[in-house]
Amino acid sequence: MDGYYAFMLIATAFVLMMTVPALALFYGGMSRSKSVLNMMMMSFVAAAVVGILYVAVGWSMGFGGEGTLFANPFELLWLDGVTTDNYVYVMFQMTFAIITAALISGAVADRLKFSAWLVFLPLWAVIVYFPMAHMVFSCTEDSLICGRIGAQDYAGGTAVHINAGVAALVLVLLLGKRIGWPKEQMRPHNLTLTMLGAGMLWLGWYGFNVGSIVFGTTFDEDPEAFLSQFYSETGRTFANTTLATFAAILGWLLIERLLHGKATSLGAASGIVAGLVAITPAAGAVNISGAVAIGFIAGGVCAWAVSLKYRLGYDDSLDVVGVHLVGGIIGTVLIGVFSTSEGAGSIDGLIYGGGFGSLGDQTLGVLVAITYSGVLTAVIGLGIKYTIGLRLDEEDEVNGIDLAEHGESAYDLHSGSSGGGKSVLAASTVSISSSEGANA
Amino acid sequence: MKLVTAVIKPHKWEDVREALETFGVTGMTVSEVSGYGRQKGHTEVYRGAEYDLALVPKIRIEIVVDDADAEDVVGIVVKTAQTGRIGDGKVWVSPVETVVRVRTGDTDEAAI
Numbered sequence: 001m002d003g004y005y006a007f008m009l010i011a012t013a014f015v016l017m018m019t020v021p022a023l024a025l026f027y028g029g030m031s032r033s034k035s036v037l038n039m040m041m042m043s044f045v046a047a048a049v050v051g052i053l054y055v056a057v058g059w060s061m062g063f064g065g066e067g068t069l070f071a072n073p074f075e076l077l078w079l080d081g082v083t084t085d086n087y088v089y090v091m092f093q094m095t096f097a098i099i100t101a102a103l104i105s106g107a108v109a110d111r112l113k114f115s116a117w118l119v120f121l122p123l124w125a126v127i128v129y130f131p132m133a134h135m136v137f138s139c140t141e142d143s144l145i146c147g148r149i150g151a152q153d154y155a156g157g158t159a160v161h162i163n164a165g166v167a168a169l170v171l172v173l174l175l176g177k178r179i180g181w182p183k184e185q186m187r188p189h190n191l192t193l194t195m196l197g198a199g200m201l202w203l204g205w206y207g208f209n210v211g212s213i214v215f216g217t218t219f220d221e222d223p224e225a226f227l228s229q230f231y232s233e234t235g236r237t238f239a240n241t242t243l244a245t246f247a248a249i250l251g252w253l254l255i256e257r258l259l260h261g262k263a264t265s266l267g268a269a270s271g272i273v274a275g276l277v278a279i280t281p282a283a284g285a286v287n288i289s290g291a292v293a294i295g296f297i298a299g300g301v302c303a304w305a306v307s308l309k310y311r312l313g314y315d316d317s318l319d320v321v322g323v324h325l326v327g328g329i330i331g332t333v334l335i336g337v338f339s340t341s342e343g344a345g346s347i348d349g350l351i352y353g354g355g356f357g358s359l360g361d362q363t364l365g366v367l368v369a370i371t372y373s374g375v376l377t378a379v380i381g382l383g384i385k386y387t388i389g390l391r392l393d394e395e396d397e398v399n400g401i402d403l404a405e406h407g408e409s410a411y412d413l414h415s416g417s418s419g420g421g422k423s424v425l426a427a428s429t430v431s432i433s434s435s436e437g438a439n440a
Numbered sequence: 441m442k443l444v445t446a447v448i449k450p451h452k453w454e455d456v457r458e459a460l461e462t463f464g465v466t467g468m469t470v471s472e473v474s475g476y477g478r479q480k481g482h483t484e485v486y487r488g489a490e491y492d493l494a495l496v497p498k499i500r501i502e503i504v505v506d507d508a509d510a511e512d513v514v515g516i517v518v519k520t521a522q523t524g525r526i527g528d529g530k531v532w533v534s535p536v537e538t539v540v541r542v543r544t545g546d547t548d549e550a551a552i
Binding site: 256260267 | 491
């Protein structure tokens with residue numbers, strides 16, 4: 001039990017690291033140099049806003065009792081009645097809420113007003129994420145996705161990835177394309193940041209998946225069963241998380257090589273995330289060959305799915321839909337195929353003779369998640385669009401959102417190129433701006 | 441006097457500078473530039489999106505020389521910068537009316 005508690009503290013810190021800074025780096029590198037700071041800031045403020053709200057009402061709505069869609073928000077308001085030895089579980093779940101909201105930001109690069117993001121975050125957390133977390137993670141009898149439908153979702157294929165992916169799609173449709181998209185070149189400005197971010201996401205994901213263990217008994221009731229589940233299940237989820245990711249890298253690179261001629265570093269980074277997304281719901285349900293299959297399929301399909309936006313004409317800037325929605329659906333649905341009764345849910349999937357029952361439950365769970373998130377995100381998005389507005393001013397968008405919304409630029413591109421010395425031209429630029437007080 | 445302007449591949453720059461120094465060229469002006477010729481840049485692919493990058497990085501060298509040396513300097517640049525592949529660059533020669541050395545006020549051949 002001591003070991004489990006210590007492990008949960010570490011796992012919680014790891015999942016927080018997935019948002020700040022891992023996701024910020026992953027997305028930031030893919031942004032253009034004039035909007036990288038805004039992209040990273042969206043993750044940072046998602047942590048602050050959603051984190052505080054989670055403690056206020058999120059935990060109560062998720063885990064404060066019974067309810068089909070959510071539990072009583074006021075039951076455990078501000079953690080009233082929650083003892084501090086349970087805080088680590090609150091913090092762990094809080095980090096999930098944070099990263100789910102932050103994931104959405106990749107779709108709206110370069111053009112969403114910072115104020116609109118700050119209004120969207122709390123509304124979306126309370127109306128969409130907290131209920132979804134209840135439906136999936138608080139597996140009471142009448143909670144919709146876990147209890148009533150009985151869909152398996154170990155760490156958040158529906159509540160986190162499908163949820164964020166659908167919300168991203170809805171927001172992008174309301175927000176419109178970036179000026180110049182898709183004709184203007186909008187290539188990633190620093191793929192080394194993206195590779196670093198992907199690696200850190202992977203590390204953090206062990207906290208995310210392995211930390212999501214739910215025990216069938218308490219330590220006090222049955223120490224032996226508790227420890228036995230702890231040892232065997234964490235080994236399973238750790239191995240599955242790892243192997244699915246390896247397979248997804250290869251799946252993505254293969255499809256990319258076949259479709260576009262080259263295996264790219266961005267493809268490897270994206271494959272990592274696609275594999276982790278897909279194994280998230282399935283980490284406890286499948287064995288290692290199932291994990292490899294799910295990872296490989298997710299890597300390959302997502303590599304193809306990221307180009308859908310060009311055919312369908314929606315500017316999902318950093319492919320939140322192509323990676324998180326598509327990867328989330330693949331992982332959640334394929335549980336119905338690869339699930340084994342030795343796994344966490346004790347359910348046999350299609351290939352282990354379990355028939356179509358599990359596949360049906362998983363599909364229904366996916367459809368409910370898509371519908372709930374889609375409809376309510378649209379309501380929130382429309383509300384913001386017709387009050388304070390979603391979209392940045394056209395001139396500000398062209399000049400760069402970093403400068404317009406934060407008054408900063410990420411890089412000093414006028415410094416001399418050698419030895420840290422500044423060229424004469426660069427020096428004169430600096431003196432002009434400091435005389436106006438901008439650099440003071 | 442002539443102005444020899446050469447646009448070459450960046451990785452050939454060191455070779456060209458060395459050859460010109462050996463020949464006796466005492467100074468030059470060099471800039472990093474971008475442009476394209478018949479090769480029309482290159483293509484990059486990010487998550488399946490193809491980008492045609494029209495501009496290719498090049499090095500531009502400008503040297504003012506005596507009329508008599510112009511042909512040799514052109515020959516040296518062409519010989520050292522040549523790889524035989526597309527995108528090797530161009531060299532051209534233009535007449536120069538006057539040259540003044542800022543430090544001394546020397547003019548024309550004395551200023552080169």
